Amino acid sequence: MKRQVEQAKARVKGNAAGRLIVVVWVAFAGQLVAQTDRVRERDPSWTAPAKDAEQSNPFTGRASIVTGGQKVYGQRCHTCHGSQGQGTTRAPSLVAADVQAQTDGALFWKISGGNTRAGMPSFSFLPGAQRWQLVLHLRRLATEVD
Numbered sequence: 001m002k003r004q005v006e007q008a009k010a011r012v013k014g015n016a017a018g019r020l021i022v023v024v025w026v027a028f029a030g031q032l033v034a035q036t037d038r039v040r041e042r043d044p045s046w047t048a049p050a051k052d053a054e055q056s057n058p059f060t061g062r063a064s065i066v067t068g069g070q071k072v073y074g075q076r077c078h079t080c081h082g083s084q085g086q087g088t089t090r091a092p093s094l095v096a097a098d099v100q101a102q103t104d105g106a107l108f109w110k111i112s113g114g115n116t117r118a119g120m121p122s123f124s125f126l127p128g129a130q131r132w133q134l135v136l137h138l139r140r141l142a143t144e145v146d
């Protein structure tokens with residue numbers, strides 16, 4: 001009789017442990033799904049100095065130029081920011097309103113210097129013209145997505 005009680009207790013304990021494992025596992029898996037679903041947020045303290053933000057894009061209004069930016073984007077940016085700039089788990093959206101609200105100069109400054117601490121590489125090695133073309137391409141992506 002005593003043994004049976006011990007066995008029953010052990011079973012209850014075993015079940016409780018099993019349930020705990022399932023709960024922990026589900027919580028963990030849920031976390032993973034939530035993380036992979038999430039588009040990465042940007043570092044709010046990363047902003048261009050006023051003199052850089054004021055720079056204007058030498059290619060504004062020249063639609064034919066945008067193909068250059070599209071090409072470079074496809075080579076260097078889409079793996080992190082997504083083919084349409086929609087963002088991925090590695091990098092934030094570039095078509096979001098808070099990005100598009102920034103000036104061409106500010107985006108140029110961000111692309112040039114990067115924010116390596118937060119995972120955005122510096123692209124100062126690209127010719128300036130290509131960086132301005134990239135900004136133009138980001139503007140176009142935003143109008144295509146909406």
Ligand code: HEC
Binds near residue numbers: 040046094110123
């Ligand atoms: C290795 C991944 C990676 C690559 C490649 C990359 N980026 Fe980024 N980018 C990031 C991350 C991460 C951030 C967010 C940094 C932060 O936390 O502020 C970012 C931020 C930005 C921002 C600022 C967005 C904002 O919220 O103000 C711009 C603009 C940008 N990237 C453009 C580009 C362009 C254009 C290219 C290609 C030339 C590129 N990125 C390539 C990871 C990447």
